[in-house]
Amino acid sequence: METGATASYWLLKAEPESRTVKGKDVKFSVDDFESAKTSPWEGVRNYEARNLLKTMKVGEKALFYHSNCKSPGIAAFAEVAKEAYPDHTAWDSSHPYYDPKSKQDDPKWFMVDLSFGSRTKHFVPLALLRFIADSDSTTPPAGLEYLGDDGVAAIKGMDLVTRGRLSVQRVSEAAWTAVQQLASTGGWDDLDLAPKKKVTKKAPAERSVASHPRAAKAKAKARKRKAKGSDSEDEDDEDYDSGEVISKTTSSRRKRKAEDYQELPSTRRASRVKTAD
Numbered sequence: 165m166e167t168g169a170t171a172s173y174w175l176l177k178a179e180p181e182s183r184t185v186k187g188k189d190v191k192f193s194v195d196d197f198e199s200a201k202t203s204p205w206e207g208v209r210n211y212e213a214r215n216l217l218k219t220m221k222v223g224e225k226a227l228f229y230h231s232n233c234k235s236p237g238i239a240a241f242a243e244v245a246k247e248a249y250p251d252h253t254a255w256d257s258s259h260p261y262y263d264p265k266s267k268q269d270d271p272k273w274f275m276v277d278l279s280f281g282s283r284t285k286h287f288v289p290l291a292l293l294r295f296i297a298d299s300d301s302t303t304p305p306a307g308l309e310y311l312g313d314d315g316v317a318a319i320k321g322m323d324l325v326t327r328g329r330l331s332v333q334r335v336s337e338a339a340w341t342a343v344q345q346l347a348s349t350g351g352w353d354d355l356d357l358a359p360k361k362k363v364t365k366k367a368p369a370e371r372s373v374a375s376h377p378r379a380a381k382a383k384a385k386a387r388k389r390k391a392k393g394s395d396s397e398d399e400d401d402e403d404y405d406s407g408e409v410i411s412k413t414t415s416s417r418r419k420r421k422a423e424d425y426q427e428l429p430s431t432r433r434a435s436r437v438k439t440a441d
Contacts, residue, residue, distance in 0.1 A: 197280050202280070227242070250268075318336055
């Protein structure tokens with residue numbers, strides 16, 4: 165990298181678990197990377213990711229990320245060893261990422277070489293980064309105070325937690341520093357990193373007429389009359405008829421005249437007039 169040039173930082177994803185594509189295993193774990201020391205980063209078939217590869221400079225730092233696995237996260241640090249050159253695997257019809265539209269005289273896809281740097285002392289799980297990013301707080305969680313407010317803000321702004329799926333991503337210098345701190349220090353063992361279920365607030369339940377105090381009063385009087393063996397209604401019941409009636413929604417109330425009132429089910433009994441023998 166040229167002296168005085170602004171440093172760029174990157175995150176590149178690889179799959180640590182076996183997955184067969186066109187008869188070939190595309191697995192490339194941190195163990196494989198450490199064993200290889202330097203490896204071409206072939207197989208990128210996304211235009212935005214390809215364009216990012218083409219801007220990388222020798223000496224720039226990168227985060228090696230385990231993707232598409234049970235425990236995704238940052239497993240190692242790496243460095244750009246060779247700048248972008250045509251990805252020849254696109255011309256190989258037996259390769260999992262063969263692209264017949266890419267020609268040797270007009271290459272469509274490019275790759276860089278990455279050199280292994282070191283493993284992270286503490287594997288930095290995606291769950292932790294999301295835990296920090298999804299928090300409403302701008303201050304670090306307990307045990308991670310060393311991040312500071314700037315570190316929390318940097319993690320909240322990472323493409324990894326805001327965009328996710330892109331296999332090659334830019335990383336800000338502040339986010340790079342925050343990840344380095346997490347990887348070297350740890351301290352999140354006591355945090356519950358399980359995703360929090362979002363609680364959906366239910367709409368207020370409709371208030372039935374029977375739940376209104378007047379209705380309860382009328383129902384109590386009906387039980388009292390039944391206990392006395394009387395079929396006639398008390399005079400006080402007329403107050404219920406002529407008073408305010410609550411509609412089935414709590415937001416609306418209206419007054420009705422006694423003669424317009426219709427009997428409420430389960431709260432009153434129909435009057436019966438006894439005839440002489």
